[in-house]
Amino acid sequence: MYNDLLAIIGDSERVSVNETVLRNHSGGTSYHQKKNPDIVVFPRSEQEVVEIVKYAANNRIPIVPFGAGSSIEGHLTPLKGGISLDFTLMNEVIAVHPEDFVVKVQPGVTRTQLNKHLKKYGLFFPIDPGADATVGGMTATNASGTNAVRYGTMKHNVLGLKVVMADGSLVSTGGEVVKSSAGYNLTELMVGSEGTLGVFTEITLKLYGIPEATIDAKATFESVEAAAKAAELVLQAGVDIGKIELVDAHTILAVNTYNGTEFEETPTLFMEYSGTKEATEHGIALIKELMEDSGAITFKAETDSLKRAQLWEARHHAALSIVGMKPKGQLVSTDVCVPISELAVSIKYGREMLEEYKLDGAILGHVGDGNFHVVMGLNPDDEDEMQRFYDMHDKIVQFAISHRGTCTGEHGIGSGKMNYLKKEKATALPIMRAIKVALDPDNILNPGKIVER
């Protein structure tokens, strides 16, 4: 296989069977089972990807696309060996059309790289998962982040794709328009497909103007349930809030320790409102009123851009801060999402489960869309601790599903949540399997993820 792939790539620096390189592609950040691929290839162009996939198809060799490696549910583990296709070197912004609010990128572009590039146009791309993920990985997991409450998830912001299918053919889906009723929506089918239906080589994204004014605010509460209730009230009042993120006292303690900040160690909502100057002032005043009505202990608005950046940087580092509290800790996380009216009761249940299973975890979430995480750092070699996490995780997922929710708001299925998908999407699963069989009959694209074959 090495010689064949080297012949396609023509550069020994970009085809590797080095043990360390293989290990670095054995499963990424995920806490699930790891396994080395047989080989790692770093393509530089779409044509190389086409040639590699054609070679894999002719020889029935599995392929696992690899972005930044930050997915959590075992998405990247090459369960059947084969080729790990690392997109790090395909990281060019291909074209920006500022007047149309559209950008075309290669899949290895990261979200921070993209936003740095867009700043000079007064534009930004809002999807911001906690890790500096690649656009390819974010598309493949239907990622979201703190901005989802206003801007949606990747599904709402990917306009078009170029996809190498399992037989090596190159297909364009969607386009550059914000709406189209032209046939089946293959772009949406591909978003969230976790490398199991096709390999993306180009992604067209929708962009937004950087708002004239932005105000951030922080409200503290006596309990996480009270904070969740307050978030519920803001949404039910129809306030067009940009971000509303909940962190519990344990998370704030970790953030303070990790970042040297001095936030009050109590359940807190971090919020953002943006728009014109007048609209923003009005919006934040309304939010303040709603927070006070919900029993907030303190409320503080922040307009200083440096302090605002620090606040969101702290929030973005929250998960890693929590893991940093545990020596040699491995990040583990739940990811349920429930309808807004079920959020407070679900978070309360999450806290009870942490206590029942004697786990030292934190609760943080994108509560504006009903999505929250119970996060901690665990020692993967401590079987008892890991089992307690799995049992707690199971209870939290079952609770969410029985409260009209889902086992995953944004992290995806990978290999880790296939059992829950069976339960949650019992009637839809045969159709998902039929799609997989139709598009990848030899099961070479990231086998063993999302649906069983």
Ligand SMILES: Cc1cc2nc3c(=O)[nH]c(=O)nc-3n(C[C@H](O)[C@H](O)[C@H](O)COP(=O)(O)OP(=O)(O)OC[C@H]3O[C@@H](n4cnc5c(N)ncnc54)[C@H](O)[C@@H]3O)c2cc1C
């Ligand atoms: C600290 C931390 C915080 C996080 N916070 C969030 C969050 O707020 N929101 C959120 O949604 N997620 C979050 N995540 C999870 C993770 O960042 C996302 O799932 C992200 O979208 C993965 O992107 P990646 O580039 O790392 O992809 P990878 O992990 O490398 O790959 C993810 C999946 O995409 C597939 N893939 C990659 N590139 C391609 C391609 N070119 N074509 C087809 N398939 C491809 C892979 O095969 C795999 O199935 C967090 C993770 C960490 C570690």
